[in-house]
Amino acid sequence: MNGRATTGAARPAADATRVLVLNSGSSSVKYQLLDMADESRLASGLVERIGEEGGVADHTAALDRAARELKDRGLGLDSPRLAAIGHRVVHGGTRFTAPTLITDEVVEEIRRLVPLAPLHNPANITGITVARELRPDLPQVAVFDTAFHSTVPEAAARYAIDTETADRYGIRRYGFHGTSHAFVSAATAELLGRAPAEVNVIVLHLGNGASASAVRGGVCVDTSMGLTPLEGLVMGTRSGDVDPGVLLHLEREAGMSTDEVDRLLNKRSGLLGLCGDNDMREIGRRMAEGDAAAQLAFDVYVHRLRRYVGAFTAVLGRVDAVVFTAGVGENSAAVREAALRGLEPLGIEMDSVRNAVRASGPRLVSAPSSRVAVAVVPTDEELAIARDTYALALHPPQEVG
Ligand SMILES: Nc1ncnc2c1ncn2[C@@H]1O[C@H](COP(=O)(O)OP(=O)(O)O)[C@@H](O)[C@H]1O
Ligand SMILES: CC(=O)OP(=O)(O)O
Numbered sequence: 374m375n376g377r378a379t380t381g382a383a384r385p386a387a388d389a390t391r392v393l394v395l396n397s398g399s400s401s402v403k404y405q406l407l408d409m410a411d412e413s414r415l416a417s418g419l420v421e422r423i424g425e426e427g428g429v430a431d432h433t434a435a436l437d438r439a440a441r442e443l444k445d446r447g448l449g450l451d452s453p454r455l456a457a458i459g460h461r462v463v464h465g466g467t468r469f470t471a472p473t474l475i476t477d478e479v480v481e482e483i484r485r486l487v488p489l490a491p492l493h494n495p496a497n498i499t500g501i502t503v504a505r506e507l508r509p510d511l512p513q514v515a516v517f518d519t520a521f522h523s524t525v526p527e528a529a530a531r532y533a534i535d536t537e538t539a540d541r542y543g544i545r546r547y548g549f550h551g552t553s554h555a556f557v558s559a560a561t562a563e564l565l566g567r568a569p570a571e572v573n574v575i576v577l578h579l580g581n582g583a584s585a586s587a588v589r590g591g592v593c594v595d596t597s598m599g600l601t602p603l604e605g606l607v608m609g610t611r612s613g614d615v616d617p618g619v620l621l622h623l624e625r626e627a628g629m630s631t632d633e634v635d636r637l638l639n640k641r642s643g644l645l646g647l648c649g650d651n652d653m654r655e656i657g658r659r660m661a662e663g664d665a666a667a668q669l670a671f672d673v674y675v676h677r678l679r680r681y682v683g684a685f686t687a688v689l690g691r692v693d694a695v696v697f698t699a700g701v702g703e704n705s706a707a708v709r710e711a712a713l714r715g716l717e718p719l720g721i722e723m724d725s726v727r728n729a730v731r732a733s734g735p736r737l738v739s740a741p742s743s744r745v746a747v748a749v750v751p752t753d754e755e756l757a758i759a760r761d762t763y764a765l766a767l768h769p770p771q772e773v774g
C-alpha cells in the first residue's frame with residue numbers, strides 16, 4: 374500500500390461540482406466532464422484506434438491526449454472545481470455489486486478479475502492508474518457493468534455444469550452493460566408515468582456490444598450476456614450465442630488455438646463475420662442495393678433479438694414495455710420494426726409511422742392500443758456514472774475498523 378487510498382478524502386468544496394467520467398474500452402477512451410450542479414455536459418471526447426496504425430500507442434497516451442484536450446478548452450484536470458473522477462469498470466465479479474470508492478485494494482481486486490474480461494478490465498485499470506496519478510487528492514469511483522445484474526436469481530445465473538468446477542473458476546452469468554440497463558429501465562418507467570417498482574421491462578441495448586435484460590419492478594432478473602460479454606445477441610464483431618460444441622470442433626478439426634478461437638468469436642464474428650461490415654448503417658445501404666450477405670446478416674441479427682424478446686417475455690410473465698437503446702436501438706427503425714413485427718399475439722403492436730420518425734428523446738413507438746408499450750430511450754451511461762460518482766464523493770461511506 375502506498376497510502377494513496379482515497380477513501381479518507383475530504384468532502385469536495387461547495388463549488389467543486391464537476392465530475393470527470395472515463396470509459397476506457399479495449400481500443401478507445403471516451404471521456405465526459407459534467408457539472409453535477411445542473412447535470413450539464415461541459416466537454417466530451419473520444420480517443421480511438423489505440424494501438425492501431427494512425428492511432429495513439431496505448432491507453433496511457435490516449436489518456437494524456439484526453440487530459441490535453443480538456444486543458445486546451447480551459448477545463449484542465451487541475452481545476453479545484455473537479456469533485457471526483459468516475460470510471461466505468463466492466464467486470465466486478467461477485468464482490469462489487471455497487472459503485473465503489475477506489476483504493477489500492479479495489480484496484481488489485483479489479484486486476485484479479487482480468488481473466489474474466491481480458492479485453493476490458495486492463496484498459497479500465499490503466500484509466501484508474503493514470504487518473505489517480507494526476508489527481509491523487511480526489512475521490513475516484515468505480516462503476517461496474519456487472520453490478521445491476523447481481524440480483525439475477527441462481528436459476529438464471531447458473532450454467533448447468535459441474536458445480537465444483539463452476540465455483541472454483543467463478544463460472545456463472547454476470548451480465549454487462551448494467552449501468553445502461555438500469556438507467557434505461559428507470560427512464561422507461563418515467564416515460565410511462567409509473568413508479569419503477571410497478572413496471573416490467575425488456576431492455577434491448579444494441580450498440581457495438583449488445584445485450585438484453587429482463588427487469589421486474591426495477592430489479593434485473595435475467596440478462597443475455599454471461600461469464601463474459603460474448604454470450605447472447607449478435608453484435609458488431611462478436612458472435613453472441615453459439616453451441617459450445619463449435620469451439621471444441623474448431624480446436625479439434627480446424628486445429629485452431631484458444632487465442633485463434635477467441636479472436637474469431639470476439640473480433641471476426643457477428644455482423645462483420647456474416648457480411649464484412651459491422652456498422653448497421655452500411656448494412657442498411659447494402660440491403661437497399663439487394664446485397665444478399667448484408668440481408669442475411671440483418672436477418673440473423675433480428676432473429677436472435679426476437680428469440681430473446683420471446684424468452685424474456687416468458688421470464689417476466691407480464692411485460693409492460695420493450696425498450697430499444699444504444700446506437701442501433703436508438704437509430705435503426707428497420708431493426709426495431711423487424712424485431713417486433715407480427716408479435717401482436719404477445720400484445721406488441723408497433724406503430725410504423727411513429728417508429729420511422731427520427732427524434733432524439735425518449736419516446737413511444739407503439740400503437741396507443743398496444744398492451745405492451747414499445748419505447749426508444751437514449752442511454753446515457755456517462756451521466757449515470759457521474760451521478761453514482763458524485764453521490765459517493767458527497768457521502769462517502771464510513772470507514773470500517
Ligand atoms: N443511424 C443509424 N442507423 C443504424 N445504426 C446506427 C445509426 N447510428 C449508429 N448506428 C449503429 O450504432 C453502433 C454504435 O453504437 P454505440 O452505442 O455508439 O456503440 P458503443 O458500444 O461503442 O457505445 C454502430 O456500429 C452503428 O452500426
Ligand atoms: C461489456 C461490453 O460489451 O461493452 P462494450 O459494448 O462497450 O464493448
Ligand SMILES: [Mg+2]
Pocket residue numbers: 580699
Ligand atoms: Mg455505448
